[in-house]
Amino acid sequence: MSTFVGFSCLRSSSSLTGVLRFQGQITGARSSSTTLDWITGSARCFSLRATSRSHDIGRTALLTGHASIPLWRSPPARSQCQRRTLFGRKSQPVLTEYVHLPADYKDAEGLPFRKDADLDWPETNRIFPGMSSMTPDRAIRLLKILHGRRVAGTLDDPSLRVNTKMYSQLEIEKALKYLRREVPVDEILNAGLRAEDELRELEAGLTAKESDSAESPPTEAEGVDVEQQQKKEDTRSIYGDSILDKIREANIARAEAEAKAEAEQRKKEEEAAAQNWGGLTSYDHSLHRGLHPKQLEHYEAATSDLEAPPEIPRWRVLLPTTAFVATLLVSLYLMVNYVAPPRPGSTFEANATVGAILLLNVGMFIAWKRVRLWRYLNRHFILDFVTPRPHQILTAMLTHQDPRHLLKTMFALVVGGSLLIPEIGPAPFVATYIASGVCGFLATMYTHVARGMLVYMFGASSAGFGVICAYFWLYRFDGFKILGLPPDPMQGVQGLGFIGLLISFFALVPMVRRQGGNVDWTSHLVGMLTGIGCAALMEGQWKANKISHELEEKTKDTT
Numbered sequence: 001m002s003t004f005v006g007f008s009c010l011r012s013s014s015s016l017t018g019v020l021r022f023q024g025q026i027t028g029a030r031s032s033s034t035t036l037d038w039i040t041g042s043a044r045c046f047s048l049r050a051t052s053r054s055h056d057i058g059r060t061a062l063l064t065g066h067a068s069i070p071l072w073r074s075p076p077a078r079s080q081c082q083r084r085t086l087f088g089r090k091s092q093p094v095l096t097e098y099v100h101l102p103a104d105y106k107d108a109e110g111l112p113f114r115k116d117a118d119l120d121w122p123e124t125n126r127i128f129p130g131m132s133s134m135t136p137d138r139a140i141r142l143l144k145i146l147h148g149r150r151v152a153g154t155l156d157d158p159s160l161r162v163n164t165k166m167y168s169q170l171e172i173e174k175a176l177k178y179l180r181r182e183v184p185v186d187e188i189l190n191a192g193l194r195a196e197d198e199l200r201e202l203e204a205g206l207t208a209k210e211s212d213s214a215e216s217p218p219t220e221a222e223g224v225d226v227e228q229q230q231k232k233e234d235t236r237s238i239y240g241d242s243i244l245d246k247i248r249e250a251n252i253a254r255a256e257a258e259a260k261a262e263a264e265q266r267k268k269e270e271e272a273a274a275q276n277w278g279g280l281t282s283y284d285h286s287l288h289r290g291l292h293p294k295q296l297e298h299y300e301a302a303t304s305d306l307e308a309p310p311e312i313p314r315w316r317v318l319l320p321t322t323a324f325v326a327t328l329l330v331s332l333y334l335m336v337n338y339v340a341p342p343r344p345g346s347t348f349e350a351n352a353t354v355g356a357i358l359l360l361n362v363g364m365f366i367a368w369k370r371v372r373l374w375r376y377l378n379r380h381f382i383l384d385f386v387t388p389r390p391h392q393i394l395t396a397m398l399t400h401q402d403p404r405h406l407l408k409t410m411f412a413l414v415v416g417g418s419l420l421i422p423e424i425g426p427a428p429f430v431a432t433y434i435a436s437g438v439c440g441f442l443a444t445m446y447t448h449v450a451r452g453m454l455v456y457m458f459g460a461s462s463a464g465f466g467v468i469c470a471y472f473w474l475y476r477f478d479g480f481k482i483l484g485l486p487p488d489p490m491q492g493v494q495g496l497g498f499i500g501l502l503i504s505f506f507a508l509v510p511m512v513r514r515q516g517g518n519v520d521w522t523s524h525l526v527g528m529l530t531g532i533g534c535a536a537l538m539e540g541q542w543k544a545n546k547i548s549h550e551l552e553e554k555t556k557d558t559t
Contacts, residue, residue, distance in 0.1 A: 094183065095151050098190035107251075108163045110144030111151055113183050127178045128171060142167055142175050150185045153194030159248035162255045198243035270453060314449055317388060321445065324390035325438050332431040333537075340427030342541045344549055350421035353429060354414055361413075361460070364398040365406055383441055383457040385449055393445075397437045399458035412464025419471040424542055429467065432534040436466020440520075440527035447522055461520075462527025465502060469528040470535035472498045474542060503528055 095101065095111055105111065119127075119136040128134040145163055149155040164172060179185075336342065364381065367373050380389070383396040400406040413433075421429045440462025448455060472495035479491030486492055507525035 096183065096185045098151060098153055098193040101152055105148060105152060107145065107148060107152070107154065107160045108254075110141070110146070110148035113143045113147040113179060128174050131171060131174075134171060138167075139175070142171065143179060146172065146175050147179055147183060147185070150179065150187050151190055153187070153191035155187055155191070157244070157247075159244070159251050162251060201243055312387075317385070317449055318446060320390045321388050321393055321442065325393060325442050328394065328438060329435055332435055336428045336431050336538065340425065342424040342428045342538045343545050344423065345421045345425040345429075347422065349426050350418055353421055353426040354417035357413060357417075357430075357433070358410055361398055361400065361406065361410060365400050365403075368399070381458070383445070385445060385454045385456065388445070393438050393441045394434070396441065396458040397434075397460040397463060400460075401458075405459065409460045409464055412461065412468060416464055416467030416471065420467050423471065423474060424538055428534075428538055432470050432531055433463045433467050435534055436470075436527040436530045437463030439530040440466070440523035440525075443526035444520055444523045457520075457523075459520075461506075462523040462530075465506060465524055466527040466531030466534070468531070469499050469502060470531040472496070473532045473535040474539060499528070499532070 093112075094114055119139050121136060124134060124136045124139045128139060142164065146155070149157070149160065154160055167175075368377060377399070380392065381395045381399045383392045400409060416433075417429060420432070437460055441457060444457060474495075476495040476499070479494055480498065481492040503525065507521045507528065510521035510524075
């Protein structure tokens with residue numbers, strides 16, 4: 001009976017050449033106790049020494065076979081046909097051996113685990129069943145990192161876990177199970193080769209250090225304190241820093257650099273967000289001119305003397321404004337249902353109502369040009385998230401930053417007023433306008449205060465979008481033609497289509513593109529939904545008034 005003893009790693013240096021030379025000699029080493037077969041597939045190479053009971057000297061051979069492969073080794077890969085493409089993207093090779101590890105390998109990037117490294121949703125679900133949070137992009141990144149660690153021999157290195165800390169242990173186990181089934185890699189062999197390389201580099205560093213100290217020994221005559229020099233060296237080990245320590249320090253430095261870059265990027269986003277909210281355009285510094293000394297005095301008087309936000313619980317910041325908005329909405333509801341119910345309005349009423357709101361906004365825009373009023377306007381006509389006053393959520397709708405923003409908001413007001421007031425009357429229109437504006441402000445205030453983003457806010461974009469969506473909701477199934485298009489007999493775009501376009505362009509697109517300080521998509525979206533809700537509440541009375549008005553017209557025609 002033969003007994004297998006010994007285990008050594010196969011290197012790609014001189015030992016690999018010797019094994020290849022010995023390959024031709026092992027064919028004659030067959031005996032009754034040992035059987036040698038040629039290696040097929042992706043079997044691993046390791047040295048085994050065969051000895052008999054009579055202690056005869058055996059020969060080193062390359063052995064294969066399913067019976068001799070341990071459980072921790074990956075099974076042979078399935079045979080695949082070689083595919084070639086013309087004018088296509090060149091596929092990257094799949095590396096499985098440590099000796100082929102590229103010099104620019106990074107653990108955070110990993111290595112390709114197959115020629116076509118793309119995954120689709122069905123394949124991702126097969127690899128990670130029951131994990132809805134695992135997207136194809138996250139799966140590809142995790143598989144690349146783990147495959148790179150298997151090849152580099154760093155699968156169990158705790159210092160590299162920072163690159164996979166966003167994945168759960170179950171996800172990592174599923175990924176390793178898939179890789180070990182589909183991409184066989186001798187993980188223990190690669191880990192052993194890496195350890196040998198690190199030991200060799202450590203020995204070379206110690207030898208160079210000893211030679212340098214022998215060539216120029218420090219002496220007291222040269223003013224070198226030997227004891228202080230020894231204290232400055234690393235005291236963790238008498239042999240100095242190991243390669244693993246250096247790798248760990250490099251990873252820590254890289255993680256700190258990434259964290260610093262993320263913090264800077266987050267700070268830039270917060271600064272951009274603090275410039276402008278409420279559907280406003282970003283602050284244009286070219287519009288700002290130098291202040292006169294007298295103007296500078298008013299500017300300093302209007303500026304808060306707080307050096308840092310006060311330590312106030314978030315619920316105390318949100319509760320007063322929320323209570324004010326709730327009271328305001330209840331008052332508007334009672335006014336619309338009992339004081340001035342919806343009724344068809346005239347063109348004169350529409351023009352008068354829109355003109356009054358327009359004059360208020362233009363007058364406030366002119367007031368902001370007077371520096372003497374800055375202190376008062378800053379206190380009462382800007383919604384401040386640090387120390388908000390409840391009434392600011394209503395008065396901030398009258399404040400605008402520059403003429404372009406004022407024109408955009410007033411255009412939405414004119415369009416919505418000219419369409420909605422003839423249908424429901426001036427009082428319900430004003431109620432819808434105010435409700436859409438304050439609800440949009442309140443939603444943005446909640447999202448930012450909850451995240452600790454203490455900024456300021458003003459504008460009336462959400463109010464304008466709210467009244468426009470309210471009109472199209474009343475005619476949501478009717479077709480609208482623009483300049484006579486589309487021609488008959490087609491009915492045109494339904495009101496729901498216009499609502500979808502407004503929500504897409506002014507809410508969903510900015511949300512997907514992450515336009516932080518440029519467009520307040522939260523206020524826009526909530527303002528549109530509030531306008532639709534107001535229209536739904538008034539729809540019953542509006543239909544009744546419309547039917548009665550049609551009956552009156554028919555009666556007049558018959559008489």
